[in-house]
Amino acid sequence: xxxxxxxxxxxxxxxxxxxxxxxxxxxxxxxxxxxxxxxxxxxxxxxxxxxxxxxxxxxxxxxxxxxxxxxxxxxxxxxxxxxxxxxxxxxxxxxxxxxxxxxxxxxxxxxxxxxxxxxxxxxxxxxxxxxxxxxxxxxxxxxxxxxxxxxxxxxxxxxxxxxxxxxxxxxxxxxxxxxxxxxxxxxxxxxxxxxxxxxxxxxxxxxxxxxxxxxxxxxxxxxxxxxxxxxxxxxxxxxxxxxxxxxxxxxxxxxxxxxxxxxxxxxxxxxxxxxxxxxxxxxxxxxxxxxxxxxxxxxxxxxxxxxxxxxxxxxxxxxxxxxxxxxxxxxxxxxxxxxxxxxxxxxxxxxxxxxxxxxxxxxxxxxxxxxxxxxxxxxxxxxxxxxxxxxxxxxxxxxxxxxxxxxxxxxxxxxxxxxxx
Amino acid sequence: xxxxxxxxxxxxxxxxxxxxxxxxxxxxxxxxxxxxxxxxxxxxxxxxxxxxxxxxxxxxxxxxxxxxxxxxxxxxxxxxxxxxxxxxxxxxxxxxxxxxxxxxxxxxxxxxxxxxxxxxxxxxxxxxxxxxxxxxxxxxxxxxxxxxxxxxxxxxxxxxxxxxxxxxxxxxxxxxxxxxxxxxxxxxxxxxxxxxxxxxxxxxxxxxxxxxxxxxxxxxxxxxxxxxxxxxxxxxxxxxxxxxxxxxxxxxxxxxxxxxxxxxxxxxxxxxxxxxxxxxxxxxxxxxxxxxxxxxxxxxxxxxxxxxxxxxxxxxxxxxxxxxxxx
Numbered sequence: 059x060x061x062x063x064x065x066x067x068x069x070x071x072x073x074x075x076x077x078x079x080x081x082x083x084x085x086x087x088x089x090x091x092x093x094x095x096x097x098x099x100x101x102x103x104x105x106x107x108x109x110x111x112x113x114x115x116x117x118x119x120x121x122x123x124x125x126x127x128x129x130x131x132x133x134x135x136x137x138x139x140x141x142x143x144x145x146x147x148x149x150x151x152x153x154x155x156x157x158x159x160x161x162x163x164x165x166x167x168x169x170x171x172x173x174x175x176x177x178x179x180x181x182x183x184x185x186x187x188x189x190x191x192x193x194x195x196x197x198x199x200x201x202x203x204x205x206x207x208x209x210x211x212x213x214x215x216x217x218x219x220x221x222x223x224x225x226x227x228x229x230x231x232x233x234x235x236x237x238x239x240x241x242x243x244x245x246x247x248x249x250x251x252x253x254x255x256x257x258x259x260x261x262x263x264x265x266x267x268x269x270x271x272x273x274x275x276x277x278x279x280x281x282x283x284x285x286x287x288x289x290x291x292x293x294x295x296x297x298x299x300x301x302x303x304x305x306x307x308x309x310x311x312x313x314x315x316x317x318x319x320x321x322x323x324x325x326x327x328x329x330x331x332x333x334x335x336x337x338x339x340x341x342x343x344x345x346x347x348x349x350x351x352x353x354x355x356x357x358x359x360x361x362x363x364x365x366x367x368x369x370x371x372x373x374x375x376x377x378x379x380x381x382x383x384x385x386x387x388x389x390x391x392x393x394x395x396x397x398x399x400x401x402x403x404x405x406x407x408x409x410x411x412x413x414x415x416x417x418x419x420x421x422x423x424x425x426x427x428x429x430x431x432x433x434x435x436x437x438x439x440x441x442x443x444x445x446x447x448x449x450x451x452x453x454x455x456x457x458x459x460x461x462x463x464x465x466x467x468x469x470x471x472x473x474x475x476x477x478x479x
Numbered sequence: 480x481x482x483x484x485x486x487x488x489x490x491x492x493x494x495x496x497x498x499x500x501x502x503x504x505x506x507x508x509x510x511x512x513x514x515x516x517x518x519x520x521x522x523x524x525x526x527x528x529x530x531x532x533x534x535x536x537x538x539x540x541x542x543x544x545x546x547x548x549x550x551x552x553x554x555x556x557x558x559x560x561x562x563x564x565x566x567x568x569x570x571x572x573x574x575x576x577x578x579x580x581x582x583x584x585x586x587x588x589x590x591x592x593x594x595x596x597x598x599x600x601x602x603x604x605x606x607x608x609x610x611x612x613x614x615x616x617x618x619x620x621x622x623x624x625x626x627x628x629x630x631x632x633x634x635x636x637x638x639x640x641x642x643x644x645x646x647x648x649x650x651x652x653x654x655x656x657x658x659x660x661x662x663x664x665x666x667x668x669x670x671x672x673x674x675x676x677x678x679x680x681x682x683x684x685x686x687x688x689x690x691x692x693x694x695x696x697x698x699x700x701x702x703x704x705x706x707x708x709x710x711x712x713x714x715x716x717x718x719x720x721x722x723x724x725x726x727x728x729x730x731x732x733x734x735x736x737x738x739x740x741x742x743x744x745x746x747x748x749x750x751x752x753x754x755x756x757x758x759x760x761x762x763x764x765x766x767x768x769x770x771x772x773x774x775x776x777x778x779x780x781x782x783x784x785x786x787x788x789x790x791x792x793x794x795x796x797x798x799x800x801x802x803x804x805x806x
Contacts, residue, residue, distance in 0.1 A: 182734050182765040
């Protein structure tokens with residue numbers, strides 16, 4: 059089982075494309091595997107014949123365990139790969155892990171597994187990978203014996219900018235995670251006998267849980283909220299869409315992404331990562347865009363959003379959201395964001411606080427646009443208004459720093475022409 | 480700045496130091512009347528007289544010992560060996576006396592002596608006269624070892640060696656004596672223990688000394704022209720002490736290194752350089768450090784075999800291609 063995403067620890071075989079005895083060629087898809095992020099293709103790494111398929115469809119095994127053997131035509135495979143147990147009705151991670159290590163002990167497979175587990179890389183490549191957060195297991199080495207060298211990691215880092223540690227998931231519903239303590243003296247009712255259902259954690263849910271537990275706990279969050287007048291943004295959007303006709307469509311979210319990216323270029327202090335020994339200030343802006351998917355959420359990335367036109371952002375956002383929902387995002391498409399935007403406006407949420415997507419230092423939570431009475435020039439008027447809340451990592455961003463960024467963002471949204479400045 | 484040959488730069492250093500300090504004297508085979516087997520001491524007998532330019536019999540152990548005794552008595556001898564191949568006969572005085580007396584006297588008796596002469600292969604001198612001794616000599620605590628590659632470094636390092644209060648080995652080269660270069664006049668000192676970037680580069684560091692500096696520079700030219708590779712040439716100049724900070728700084732820039740040395744591969748000086756790099760620059764390395772050395776055989780007399788046995792620009796280029804993963 060190959061590591062098909064930076065954070066993958068185990069994978070579930072969704073469907074075998076090749077069967078025992080089928081000839082296979084390097085690069086051909088052997089099976090579809092559900093990782094913690096997406097359904098990915100597991101491809102053949104050698105030419106030969108597929109033998110000893112050890113993992114059944116629906117079964118989950120840890121990264122590094124044998125899923126099958128590619129043999130030369132006519133070769134007798136001397137190694138017996140223990141038949142994996144059939145998938146249990148309610149698979150438990152621990153049980154599967156045991157199954158995996160059982161196979162690991164099977165006969166002469168150990169050296170192969172050791173080869174798989176140890177990534178040969180130059181010391182420099184290892185250091186660069188560590189600093190850039192690139193998973194060496196995902197990098198193809200061009201050196202002798204497949205050694206990963208500097209040029210391989212640099213290529214990969216610039217493609218992905220991708221922290222292995224980089225979380226691709228943002229929680230946007232804090233209410234569901236804030237524990238509600240029982241009122242004093244009123245013990246929670248016993249639920250004995252009540253019907254319930256245990257639903258096994260999906261890969262994506264496991265990752266969401268793991269990633270977010272590393273956020274609100276260790277990261278000292280604080281929140282800044284402001285209300286934005288969206289009248290002129292709405293006019294601008296209508297005008298732009300009229301102009302575009304059937305050439306595409308600009309949404310409020312696209313305008314918010316663009317304005318956020320531009321505001322970040324003016325406030326680089328908010329476009330940063332907190333690291334153990336330093337703060338990394340990015341010179342580029344990559345906006346993570348939280349997208350709800352069937353059983354979780356994921357943040358595909360709009361790279362260099364500050365440089366892209368609204369129409370391009372609109373097209374890209376639509377494409378990425380569709381890929382996210384069909385679980386076809388590639389790792390490079392959901393890693394490397396420097397700041398995130400989460401929008402629950404379409405769910406009629408007025409205002410909320412989002413959980414920072416570590417190691418980013420900030421995330422913007424966008425509420426719905428509602429018409430409400432406000433006082434304009436001393437007179438009551440009906441205006442379209444939107445509440446935005448920025449969550450800040452206080453280790454990187456101080457109150458005044460975050461407020462200054464938010465003020466710039468508000469000015470841009472209230473007067474979209476300011477984005478041209 | 481005057482353009483001088485390597486031999487005249489050494490001559491200038493000797494002359495200036497003998498003028499500056501009456502305790503400095505030169506002793507060796509043919510240094511006086513014949514003015515040196517390689518004419519390094521030309522004109523010195525005339526200027527300083529036979530008390531300070533002393534011709535000796537063919538007896539390396541003897542005159543090396545006289546030198547050590549003179550140093551113990553407060554003089555500053557410069558002992559010339561016609562070649563370091565002959566100095567093997569004097570190793571007992573160099574290793575067991577010169578290198579150890581300061582230590583064994585509890586720091587009371589310094590030995591300010593210079594042992595100098597041509598080292599390594601020249602052209603078709605045969606196996607017994609074509610040997611590079613730097614790894615032997617650098618091995619010994621109590622000795623300093625320098626190996627200048629250019630006339631300016633030859634002058635600056637010999638002056639430093641004469642002024643040093645410890646025994647200093649100066650490794651020259653028969654094939655270097657005729658080389659010309661600009662040499663600063665008068666007080667020009669190259670401190671012992673400082674390497675020198677002879678050509679800056681980005682992609683790989685060629686670490687070399689003495690005659691292999693020219694080999695590395697030629698390889699760097701070829702790499703730039705044919706491969707688009709930018710090689711940095713770092714001349715060690717001092718072999719003991721080694722300028723470790725300069726080595727590490729260069730490797731930090733280039734992430735790859737090839738050591739080019741005279742001498743045989745086994746337990747050679749380059750192995751010491753590689754040790755420094757792997758220990759202190761492990762995380763900077765993108766490839767194993769390779770060495771280009773003399774072939775692991777007695778030096779052949781046959782001209783073509785001798786050429787193939789020596790470190791050459793072609794072999795350096797091949798090693799660089801390997802550390803850059805170009806093959």
